[in-house]
Amino acid sequence: MPSGATADEVLLGFDLKREHRLLVLMPLFNEASKMRRQIVETMRILDQSGVDCFCPDLAGCNESLAPHSEQSLSGWRGAAASAAAHVWATHVLGVRSGSLVAPGDLPGWAYEPVKPSAVLSRLARAEQIFAREANQAVTAKELIAEGCENGVTLAGWPFGADLINELAASELASSPHHRLITQEEIGGSPLWLRAEPGFDPAQAKALAAIIVERMGLS
Amino acid sequence: MTAGTATAEPTGPSRSAIDTTLRAILRDVLALEESQVEAFDADTGLFGHLPELDSMAVAGLFTEMEDRLDIVIDDDDVDGEMLETYGGLLAFAEAKTVES
Numbered sequence: 001m002p003s004g005a006t007a008d009e010v011l012l013g014f015d016l017k018r019e020h021r022l023l024v025l026m027p028l029f030n031e032a033s034k035m036r037r038q039i040v041e042t043m044r045i046l047d048q049s050g051v052d053c054f055c056p057d058l059a060g061c062n063e064s065l066a067p068h069s070e071q072s073l074s075g076w077r078g079a080a081a082s083a084a085a086h087v088w089a090t091h092v093l094g095v096r097s098g099s100l101v102a103p104g105d106l107p108g109w110a111y112e113p114v115k116p117s118a119v120l121s122r123l124a125r126a127e128q129i130f131a132r133e134a135n136q137a138v139t140a141k142e143l144i145a146e147g148c149e150n151g152v153t154l155a156g157w158p159f160g161a162d163l164i165n166e167l168a169a170s171e172l173a174s175s176p177h178h179r180l181i182t183q184e185e186i187g188g189s190p191l192w193l194r195a196e197p198g199f200d201p202a203q204a205k206a207l208a209a210i211i212v213e214r215m216g217l218s
Numbered sequence: 219m220t221a222g223t224a225t226a227e228p229t230g231p232s233r234s235a236i237d238t239t240l241r242a243i244l245r246d247v248l249a250l251e252e253s254q255v256e257a258f259d260a261d262t263g264l265f266g267h268l269p270e271l272d273s274m275a276v277a278g279l280f281t282e283m284e285d286r287l288d289i290v291i292d293d294d295d296v297d298g299e300m301l302e303t304y305g306g307l308l309a310f311a312e313a314k315t316v317e318s
Contacts, residue, residue, distance in 0.1 A: 139293035
């Protein structure tokens, strides 16, 4: 939490106290809903393959009641590290912008990680297009500048100034412990690009297979 | 911007390469079959015609175009006009590719 205090959030888990324990971090913002089912189905396959999996709700995301406008990348990084310790995670999988908050000291994978500035730019553009449809002329650049000062709502998500500043300034800091998984390896078209949430069993199987193989379980 | 512009000879990467990439992006964003996207012609309506193409999807479309076509799309370009038809979007992509 911004104050430094802690709060409990929901965690989806498959826990049979096994040796391999994977912390899964969903994409942030709009891509979370596009990928949720796909990732949960991937976790089911991993469970059947002998991997315990845990996916925490970060504050302000999914079922969390914490205000989204009070969150920050640094706060989410701290929460992800706490969740990793709580479930005794041995590995981490960051999906898209979920990689931005993945504990860098845990070995694991970054599935098509995305730059913070690209995340912000996409949300601000969506807001610009949305505003134009409502006959309001505002550019993505202006929205981001306003957000850095006072916070701003982008594509329905209320952002505080801290989070906008972090997204605008951060470079993708990839951990040497996280191996890149590309969409080319998974095959098929990226589900996060679609307007509606989708599910592709072949992609879930491919993602799980890469993780299982690299954990030495296959 | 007219659909006719899309047939102009570009000086950058070949028209067919841009056309192929653009169709692949639309296939991914709209979750369509390859054959459906192949059937798009210059007059095929996009923004305002396809319910899947909401403001968030358009923002994703632009970001993918920047990544896969190695172009930069300015805020001023995001006016929706070139999104009205496939021909308009292709002409825009070609013009941006020549610029970069």
